[in-house]
Amino acid sequence: MSGKADPRPAGDGTTSTRTRLDRGRGALGPALELVHTGRAPTRAVLTAELGVTRATAGAVAAELEALGLIRVDARPGAAAGSQGRPSHKLAVAEDGPVALAAQVHADGFRAALVGLGGRIVATAPGCEVVDADPAKVLASVVTAGAELLRETGRRCVGAGLAVPSAVAEPEGLALNPLHLAWPAGSPVRDIFAEQVRAAGLDGPAFAANDVNLAALAEHRHGAGRGSRDLLCVATGHRGVGGALVLDGRLHRGSSGLALEVGHLTVHPEGRPCHCGSRGCLDVETDPLAFLTAAGREPGPEVSLLQQSIDLIRHHYDDPGVRTATETLIDRLGLGLAGLVNILNPDRIILGGLHRTLLDADPGRLRAVVADRSLWGQSGGVPILACTLDHNSLVGAAELAWQPVLDDPLGALS
Numbered sequence: 485m486s487g488k489a490d491p492r493p494a495g496d497g498t499t500s501t502r503t504r505l506d507r508g509r510g511a512l513g514p515a516l517e518l519v520h521t522g523r524a525p526t527r528a529v530l531t532a533e534l535g536v537t538r539a540t541a542g543a544v545a546a547e548l549e550a551l552g553l554i555r556v557d558a559r560p561g562a563a564a565g566s567q568g569r570p571s572h573k574l575a576v577a578e579d580g581p582v583a584l585a586a587q588v589h590a591d592g593f594r595a596a597l598v599g600l601g602g603r604i605v606a607t608a609p610g611c612e613v614v615d616a617d618p619a620k621v622l623a624s625v626v627t628a629g630a631e632l633l634r635e636t637g638r639r640c641v642g643a644g645l646a647v648p649s650a651v652a653e654p655e656g657l658a659l660n661p662l663h664l665a666w667p668a669g670s671p672v673r674d675i676f677a678e679q680v681r682a683a684g685l686d687g688p689a690f691a692a693n694d695v696n697l698a699a700l701a702e703h704r705h706g707a708g709r710g711s712r713d714l715l716c717v718a719t720g721h722r723g724v725g726g727a728l729v730l731d732g733r734l735h736r737g738s739s740g741l742a743l744e745v746g747h748l749t750v751h752p753e754g755r756p757c758h759c760g761s762r763g764c765l766d767v768e769t770d771p772l773a774f775l776t777a778a779g780r781e782p783g784p785e786v787s788l789l790q791q792s793i794d795l796i797r798h799h800y801d802d803p804g805v806r807t808a809t810e811t812l813i814d815r816l817g818l819g820l821a822g823l824v825n826i827l828n829p830d831r832i833i834l835g836g837l838h839r840t841l842l843d844a845d846p847g848r849l850r851a852v853v854a855d856r857s858l859w860g861q862s863g864g865v866p867i868l869a870c871t872l873d874h875n876s877l878v879g880a881a882e883l884a885w886q887p888v889l890d891d892p893l894g895a896l897s
Contacts, residue, residue, distance in 0.1 A: 511534050511536060512548060512891075513890050513891055515541075515544045515545065515548060516548055518533050519554050519574050519600070520600050520601055520704070521704045522709070530545065530574060545574060548892065551893070552580045552581065553580055553896075554577055554600075555578075556572050575601075576600035576601040576603070580599055581599070582641070583599075583687075583882075583884035583885050584626070584632075584640055584642070584643040584644070584680070585597070585598045585644050585877040585878065586645045587645070587876050588647050591721045592611045593614060593624070593625045594874075595629035596608070596874065596877045596881075597638060598877065602701060602706075602872065604873075604874060604878065605636065605638065607877075608628035608631065615665075616664075616665035617666075618672055618675055622675050626685070630683040633685070640685050641686070641884055641885060641887075642687030642883075642885070642887065643676070643680045643689045643690070644690045644879075644880030645672065645691040645880055646693070646694040646697045646698075646876040647694060648661065648663055648664065648720070649664075651691055653740035656672060657670065657671055657672070658671075658691075659741070660758075662722075662723060662758045676691050687884060692879075692880070692883060693725065693727070694725065695716060695725030696727040696736070697875075697876045697878075697880050698835055698875040698879050699714065699716035700727075700882050701872055701879035702833055702872055704882065705872060706833075706870060706871040706872040707871045708833050711729065711829075711831040713730055713827070713830050714729040714830070714831050714832075714833065715829035715831070716728070716834075716870070717835075718838055719835075720789055720876075721771065721788055722770055722788065723767075724746035725743075725745070726743040726745030728829070746764060746765050747765070748765050749763050749764055765815070768815045770788075771789045771836075774837060775792055777811050778805050780795065780804075789837060797840070812837075813852065817848075817852025818852065818856055820867070821852065821853045821856035824853060824857040824865055825858050831866050832866065832868070833868050833869070834869055834870065835875065842867065843869060849867060853865070853867065
């Protein structure tokens with residue numbers, strides 16, 4: 485906090501100014517996270533959530549505003565119909581710092597600047613060619629991000645990278661970039677950090693699996709908000725990934741490799757999978773599997789994901805498209821049912837092509853999950869579509885924002 489402490493000793497039953505400021509410093513991170521995730525839209529709510537006095541909450545909000553992170557309405561107001569005392573509204577600063585977010589996938593890469601609240605401030609046009617050398621790809625995406633920072637004049641708090649691979653911790657190795665030509669075990673986090681430093685950008689650099697990051701973003705800002713135990717399953721351009729948020733925190737497992745759900749078998753006599761098995765979700769419910777089941781030859785004009793989505797949205801009356809959709813829904817439902825039996829989530833969210841499958845026939849998918857899961861008949865688990873555009877990019881930014889959320893003063897000083 486920026487104020488000076490009262491040098492006079494506190495009397496019995498009196499909290500000194502210094503004590504209040506110290507408590508305020510400890511509350512900065514939790515307060516910023518509450519505003520960041522939309523859970524504290526007013527100072528009154530912030531006071532209640534933090535369990536502090538109005539004076540302390542006011543001092544905390546003022547300090548976060550002084551750091552350029554949030555905005556506090558100068559005049560208190562009340563929502564229509566509210567019976568309570570008017571309170572100052574809180575919001576993230578629209579012109580505040582940003583994180584550099586980068587994503588690499590089978591059909592290209594993209595860079596973006598993401599502010600607090602998960603708001604994408606700017607994006608660079610995606611590239612459609614991914615070189616076999618990860619250093620070249622990451623140099624290009626960081627260069628694009630650095631150009632965005634120069635154009636916008638924003639301060640950078642750090643950088644996050646989403647990759648279509650399990651990322652082993654603590655080394656930050658991409659163990660299985662199956663749909664990229666990168667070597668297995670590429671040290672993507674170190675390469676990314678080196679490129680960030682070479683570009684002269686401030687802040688730490690991080691890397692993680694793209695679906696893990698999508699789940700993190702959706703839990704904080706999207707369809708997963710308010711869930712305690714959230715299961716996310718998604719297929720983007722190729723393959724299938726999964727992620728789990730347990731008790732509000734992303735579950736990574738002992739070394740970052742948890743929830744490789746793409747390798748659940750859902751069709752024992754099905755297609756060979758890269759893992760050595762057959763009929764895994766990874767090869768039975770991704771865009772290539774859909775196009776093949778629909779009897780369509782993939783074209784080069786747009787991504788496999790977009791081709792699949794367009795077929796379902798615009799040609800669902802075609803018998804081949806409808807049959808392919810139903811086939812993938814049934815296999816996806818079988819996989820989800822197995823995960824429900826093991827994990828007992830309170831919510832499931834689906835992304836990529838799986839979101840489109842849910843939209844096409846939500847009743848069929850929910851019925852398959854209910855019929856094949858132990859607890860499906862007694863209440864069921866809500867199955868929802870992901871709601872954020874570019875949620876892996878937003879999640880990559882969350883990695884970079886986390887040190888600021890943990891300690892705003894320390895991270896920005």
